[in-house]
Structures are given as C-alpha cells and as structure tokens.
Amino acid sequence: MTTLQFSDTPDTRYQVQVRSEAVYVDGTPIQIRRSAAGSFVGTLCGHTERLRAVAHGDTIYVQLRGRSIKVNRIDPTRATISGAAGGAGASHAPMPGVVVSVLVAVGQQAKKGDALLVIESMKLQMTISATLDGEVAELPLAVGQTFQRNDMLVRLKTSGDAA
C-alpha cells in the first residue's frame, strides 16, 4: 500500500492500494478506469466523472470538474506528521522569493505578532510575523538571499524547547 496525502492537509494520510479490479482507499474499493493517457473515468453519486491526472516525482496532480488537487506520496519510514521541521515556532516561505529585510536578531525575544522579517516574491512584499512568544533561535537567511517555497525563514523557541 502507498501512503498518500493531500498537499493542503498534510496531517491526514490515506492508505491506497492499486489492485486490478479496484483501487482501495483506506479499505474502500473505488472503481476507476483509465480512458486515455492522463485521463480517468470514475463515478460520484451515480454520475460519471472524468478526471485528468499527471505525476511528477512524488507529487500527483489531479483535476476533477476544473478543480485541481495536489496529492503527495509519502514514504512512511521518513515522514513524520509531528509538524514540519522546526515545530510550531518555525515560519516557512509561502512562495519562492528573496529576503528584503531582517528585523530581529538571534537571541532576541519576540512576542506573537511581532514583525520578524520582510520577504518579496513576484513583486509582492510580505511581512513574516512571530506565530508565538519566544526567543529567536535561527535566522538562516541574510538580506538579499533567495529561498524556495517551504524553506524555513525563521525559528523561534519557547522556554520548553530544547536548543
């Protein structure tokens, strides 16, 4: 069985097994058939639905009725659902971009909502604010440095955390 998750709900995982007669999703058999390259046919509430899908590495993009969904394949031996790296105090880049300004320093105390740094992407500037009260533990990027989507931009630690 393969572990899959929807990209925007990474805490929920599904066990899927492709068999010749059906695809089992968490134990429920779902009947679909491939109608052409990248095209599939299935049923929803008695209606026939056409879907388009294409895989790229560990991500599969599926479109149903014009709505496209990203599904990720997870290696259960590597993935952990206890938060993205860094835990609750880390902020991650919502999109690729560049650091415009850094407003705090490592060791500084910050309160929830305090501005920590300013980033820019696609001409759009965004302020990254503290998601909780804590001490700035990591500032991995300098002004002018570029980053990719989901890269960690800053990490705060609370008094309960280890270093």
Place this chain on the structure above:
Amino acid sequence: MSRIISKIDTTSAAYKKNHAAMTQKVKALQTKVHKARFERPERDIERLHRQKKLTVRERLDLLLDPGTPFLEIGTLVANKAYGGDVHGAGQLSGIGIIHGREVIIHADDPSIKGGAWYPLSVKKIVRTLDIAIENRLPVIHLCDSAGGFLPLQSDLFPDKHAAGRIFRNQCTLSKMGVPQIAVVLGHCTAGGAYIPALCDYSVIVRGNGGVFLGGPPLVKAATGEIVTAEALGGATMHTTVSGTCDYAADDEPHAMAIARDIFANTSPITKQTIDRVEAEEPFYDPKELYGIVPTDWKTGFDMREVIARVVDGSNFHEYQPDYGTTMICGYARIWGCKVGILANNGVLFNDSSLKAAHFMRLCDRDRTPLVFLQNITGYMVGREYEERGITKDGAKMIMTQVGCTVPKFTVIVGGSFGAGNYGMCGRAFDGRFLWMWPQSQIAVMGAEQAANTLADVKIRQLQRKGHELDAEQIAAIRDPVLASFEAESDAYHSTSEMWDDGILDPVDTRNTLGMAIVSSLNAPFGEMGYGVLRL
C-alpha cells in the same frame, strides 16, 4: 474424477431435523465468536481511546491488504477458563495477506486485561509461532501487553513449551530465514522485551511504545532510580540511542504503514509446487452440510456427502471404492489444489487401516497434501480382529501417517475418540492445522462408555464389600462422571485448551482448508521416509 452423486433428500424429516439442530449450533458458535471478538468492557475501550490506541482488529485492518481473507486461529481459546472473560486468551492470531503474501499475525489484545499473558495466552503465542515455523510464514508481532499474569506464573513461565518457547521459536524462525517484524504499540516488559529484540525489524509508536527489561516501578524497587517509561524505553531513546528499535512512528496508522513498507522489502520465496488448477465452487450447496451431519455423534452419516460439499465441483476420485469401505480414500481438489482425502465412514477395521496406509503413501510419494475428515470412535475390537492383527494394522497406519512429509490437515467433523484420533492425524501427529465442527467431540472414549466403565468399576468394588446399589445410587455415581466427560469432550472445551486451531462453521470448511493448504506451500515438503512397519 467425477462428481459425487448425492443421495441426500433435503425434504426428508431427518435432513430437516439435522439442519435445525446444526443451525442452532452454528448460531451459538457465532454468538460466542462475536462476543469473544468484539464485546469489551466500556472502561477498557475508553482507556484505549484515551491512550490514542486502536483496537486490535482496527490495527489489523490497517496492516492487511483490504478486501483479503483472514483465517483466525484459536478465536475461542480460554472460553472455559479464568472465569470466561479472557476472550481468546487476550490474543489475536491468524493468517492474513500483506502485499499479496501470506503472513501470520501474533497480536496482544490490550482491551482484554491489558493484554496480559495467561498460561493459555502463552500457549496460543507458541502455537502461532509453531505454525510459522512449520509453514515458513513471515510473522508480524503487534506487541501491546501488560506482561505475564503473575498469579498463574508457574503455568506460563518454567516449562519447556511455556513463555521461553516463544523466544526460542523466534530464534528458530530467524535462523530459518523467515522474516519477523514487531510493531511495539504498548509496553514490552521483561521477557516481552525480547520479542522486538529478536525480530528482524521493529517499529515503535511514540508515546505508547516502550521496551524495557524492567519497567519504571521495578527499576525504582531494584536500584532506586526514578525514570519515566518514555525515557527508560520509549521510541526516541530506542530509535536514536540504543538501536533496539528501527523505526519510530507518530501514531498507530503510521506504524502500520511502516510495517507494510518493511514487509514489501522482504523477499518473497518460491512456493512449493503441487498439482494445482483453477478453482471451482462445489456443485452441491455447502449449506446442505447443516442437514447432513447430525449433532448427535452416535448417529451415522455418509461422509461422501460432506466431501461433496467441500471440494471443487464436488468431484472425487475414490480409491479402492469396494475395499475397506469404512475408510473413504480419494483425490479431490480444494480451491484448485489436488489433495488426498481420508474420511471415516464407520469403525476402522484391518482392511480400512491398510487401505488408509497405502493411500497415504501414494499421496506422500506424489507430493499430494492430505486432508483427514474425522468421525471415528476407534478401531474394531474383539478376538477375531486381534488375531487378524488389528493392532499391527492400526500401528502401520499411524507409522505411515507420521512418516508423511506432505502437509496434513485435519477436520473433526463428528467424533474423535481414542486410537482413531491417532491414526487420523490427531493433534499430536504434526498436522499443519486441526479444526473442529461445533457439535464435534473429542475424548479417549465416549462419555457414556466412560461413565459406564467407571460406574462399573465402582459398583463391583462395592459389591465385593457386600453393597448392592439401586438405580438411584448407580445414577449418583454415573451421572457426575457423565457430565464431566461430556463437558471435557465438548468442542468448546477442546478449543478453550487450544487442542485445536478453532471451531468452524461447517460452510467455512472449504475456505479454511483452501487458505491453509495454500499457506502451507511456503515451506518445502520434506524428504520422504518412514519408520519400520510391522507387516
């Protein structure tokens, strides 16, 4: 092979009587099975939820391939022991399918007395691993036990086939190259800690999983050290510091996904080949079995009618159809696999014993697995038969049967009494599996016969002292013996003590045998060889 011609009249009074009685028996079985599988005290379920644990069957659903069969072993073990609420002895065992391959599961059931090991729990685990060894089935251990049930420790610890045998079996499996994966879902304390340690791979759940030779209370008592379970033997410590466990899982579904992934990376083996074709449903309806076999074992029936409702297409090639007619021998297929069937149709005589021995040798030589359908009161007794060598002939049958290295499977369809049990591959004779029907009986002799014999002895004893007993007094001696014998001959008693691998609904016989036979092919058949036959 050709189709068995059935002579059953489903409209007859006898059929209907049998059907009604067996239906009752089956319903009673289903009720008991359901209770053993699912009924749990509220507070035990609540505790599971609080601990974020799944029930043992929910764990199984996540572990096994969806929409595949599961052959449970010993569902009703301990149903007559320990006050009757240690269902299944707190253990779930069975053969299931992962990635299309057979595995055998040993799972502690934490909703039964915290998964504590009673003497019968240990027996069940040892039996599970014995099955794994004999059939070379990969083992998945779902560990979640409170440890040994101390009040009964003398019955579960010291003896040869007690708890130590679990670990000895694990080592044997490892040496044989049979993969074992442990999923630590609760505590593995003391001896239990060896289970993951002796497995090829182990997964441990954060928070709930713990592996330690001594738990926190014992450690404190022994050295005064105060330490939490998590720090002493939790997931993080064992997967990063000690290396005792290999993978840490965030929760139970994650643990099962990891276990599946590990299993996918073990290499499948090439199975033993046997004569096997595409399967075919029996021609006759298996439900008719309810009307064919009487619930009173003393009433006879034609075992061919049973065979006809278990085998593919109801096709049967009978061997020596006119000789030794109290023993039916022949070839059939079960789920496509060619098997040799030996089935009782009466008492065993010289000719039926010799026929059975010859047939078993044919099957063994041609690598045909053997299926024994028991309904036997014993070998014929009497001077004529002794002079003709009935004891020698029975011995030849047993000697041959033990020498066979093809897998043997036994179903006790009616009665299984005395030496008849031996010749027909009873429990002691290394069959891969043995099951009983709900109304079947097993004892050294029938209860009535035993009660009469013992009463006789007592009566004559008293007579020698000059006492004559009236009917009431005789009954007072005889009836308790009868009752006790009946209770101990009962299928439920047998299954409680795990003298068998489970009680089957008769209609499940075919699937059970099919799954067992195909699973047994994971082990290569041994070299042929027999002891000396007293000719």
Place this chain on the structure above:
Amino acid sequence: MTTIKKLFIANRAEIALRIVRTARRMGIATVVPMHSQDQFGPALTEADETIEIFGTPAVAAWLDIPGMIRAATDTGCDAIHPGYGFLSENAAFAKAVADAGLIFVGPPASVIELMGDKITARGFAVTQGMPVTPSADEADDPATFEKRAFAVGFPLLVKGAAGGGGKGMQIARKADDLASAISVARSESQRYFGDGRLFAERFVEQPRHIEVQVFGDIHGNVIHLGERECSIQRRFQKLIEESPAPALPAGLRDRICDAAVKLATAAKYVNAGTVECIVSPNGEFFFLEMNTRLQVEHPVTEMVTGLDLVELQLRVAQGEALPIKQADVQFSGHAIECRILAEDADAGFVPDTGKVLLLDSPIGPGVRFDCGVTQGAPVTADFDSMLAKLVVHGADRTLAISRMRSALAQTAMLGVTINNDFLSRVLHHPAFARGETDTGFLERHKAELEPAVLTEAERQLLLAVAASAAPDIATTRIPEPYASMGAWRN
C-alpha cells in the same frame, strides 16, 4: 504609407503569439525573442524567426532598450510591436525605435510622455473637462506631500506616479494609515518601476472600473470601440473583464465613451489606447489614467466588435487611415475574459511556480483561449504569473457566463496551481450573475468564494486516480485463492 515587411515583437508568451498570428495573416514576417529562461513560449515555434536576447534577471532583457532594438535590426525587421507591459509605455523606447529608423507600433513618444505619466495625464484630462478625483502630487512639493495628501481626505489611494498594472498602490483608510501607506507604496514603486515618486488621490469606495478602447490614426481620426468593465480585481490587478459593462445605464456609457474620444483626440492620440475611469455607486465617473498601448483584455472588445485590434494597430502604424468610422462599429452580444494566473487563489492569491505537466485548452463555440505556455513549460518567478487568457462570447451575458463556466472547468494546467477554479466560483456567484460588479467584489464575497470542502467520496476518487496515475505505484496482485475469497473471515 510604409508597408511593414518584417515585425519584431518585443514581448513574449501569449501576446507575442497573438501578434504573430495577425501579422502572418497580413503577410508580415515575424521575429520573436528567446531567452535562456524562456524557451517554451508558443510564439517561438510559430514566428518566422527567433533571436536570443540576454539579461539577468530574465525580464531585464525585455527592458533593455538598445538590446531590443539591436535584436530587431539584426534580424532585418522594419517595425517593432511592444505588446503590453515591458517597454510598451516607455516614451524613451518609442523614441529610440523611431530614431533607429524602425516603425513603432503604438503612439508617438510625445503622446506616450503626455498620457503615460499619471500626473501629466491627469492634468491634461482636467484641461479637457474630464472629471478627476481630488488629489495631491508629491512632485509639486515633496516636503508637504504627506500634509497635502492628508488634506485630500480619506479613504486615500497612494500610488507610484510612474506605475501601472496595480503595482505600487496602497489604500490608507484613516489618518493613522497614511505614513505606512506612503512608505510601502514608495518602496514597491521604486523596486518595480525604478521610480519612487508618489501620487495620492481620493479613493472612491466600491467603484466600478470602466475603460474605453480608443483608436486613433495619423490622419486625426479617433474612434472608440466600446467600453470594458474590469471591476473584478485583486490587489488592484484585473482578473475578469467584460464588455459591455453590465448594468451601466446607456446614457452614462455614451458620456464616458464620448469623453474618452474627446480626450484622445485632443491628445492627438495615434494607434490603440485605453482611457480608464472609475464609476462611483451614484453614477459619477472620474478619469483614472490612460494606457498608451494594447491592453491585456483587448480580446473582449474584439469579440463584441468582430474586429482585429492588432491588425488595426499594424495598419495605423503603416500610416493608413482607420478602415472604419465610428458609425460602422457594430456591437454584438457579450464577451467575458478570465485571466488564468499561476497562483493559489485560496491561499491568499499566493503565486505558484512549477511546470505545466499537462495542458488542456478549453474549446467550444464562442471560446477563445490565448495561451502563453506550452505543455512542458516551466513556470518560474522570473516572469509575470499570467499564463493564459480565456475569453468567451455569447449572444447575451447569461450565455457568456454559462460558456465561461464550462470552459473554466475544461481548462487544466496540471503541475502548477492556477486560479481557474476560483474564477469559476466567481462566475457561479449570484451577485456576479446580477452584474453587481465593483472593485470590492472579491473582498466582499470572500467567505462565499471559498472552495467547498471535498466530500469523502470526492477525496476517495481523487486518491484512487492519483494512485493509478503514478507510474511507480505498482498494481498489487492478490493471488488465488485470496483474490476470490475477498474479505472472508472464519
């Protein structure tokens, strides 16, 4: 009159292709530039020639005036079409093109200078009797700008004077917001336009954005080709445009169009241009700015008038008189355009990057899909996030909406997040159907436009398809007898 023989298109993606197609129809050869970061544009395979241009970041190549002209002359072109964005409204570029002896397909540099700069354009509009919103120009007296801006009153729109396309704009709703609005608008404008000069004007709440397509030729003829409504915007950028503007009273429509023509005529406007206005809820209109180029949403006008605006541009650039008079212009039916952007609309319109692994172009009667990517093209942060324009025409607005919904559902660019489903939700919203469109639409209906939560059945179907589509997810074979036994339990 000079016939253009070979046209250099100083642009890329969908507009380059669109220009190539008309040029080819007119027998004009085409050259489209290629960059190492932009090798997958559909125009590159349809143009007659391509030439490599250089620059880091990539967009710099399209902003390199000497570079663009050199590319055009090196390939023997006699005209340059700037498209939209990039150098299309850069007066210095227009002048340099003319100085190099090439035809610039657009207005003369002097007109661009006059009307391209917000502040001078506004001043000019006032002299022509065009209504404008109260404002303050920083350039008048930078030291007092903040004070004068404060005096204009709130809500106040602070924007870069040299900017456009919705960038470098901030709204200050009350006095407290003013200082930060000024500093953010300035830094954004500096970064994007290289010019931090600011302009502040009163912000009309819930305005409708109405613009008029005008066309002039060198003979002094100026006509209008009707209005477009572009009120569905996010971050001041247009997402959906349509023509005619729904629920615009006929009288007001005529007044706006006439005023636009009057303005363009006075400016001696040549070639394609758009006069942008805002219309307040009580029916007042105010001049906003003029775009001295072809607009992204020009297909909407093309579909209701049946005209080819790029052809008109090329003819006018060749010195011809406009081939049609105002009275000849016919309007038929209704057209809507949706901009297909590489962004996650539901996560706050966050831009996305990736690769177009699977491209499905919608087709059907009245459907036009101007696509700027090909299957396999990477989508990076190097370029604008608009990947395609989906334009639809119908005999009336209801049919157009229906066709657009269907076309959006057909559109797929798997591998990068696009906003087609979000646009579809807008098109399905009853307020949109009622024509209650104004620039506050998306914000006002934000909660209703959220995507429906997937049902369990939908999730299962999506996962089943996902697993089947992944080539390295093998099919598990369950051998007999287990396959036939199914979920049997003893």
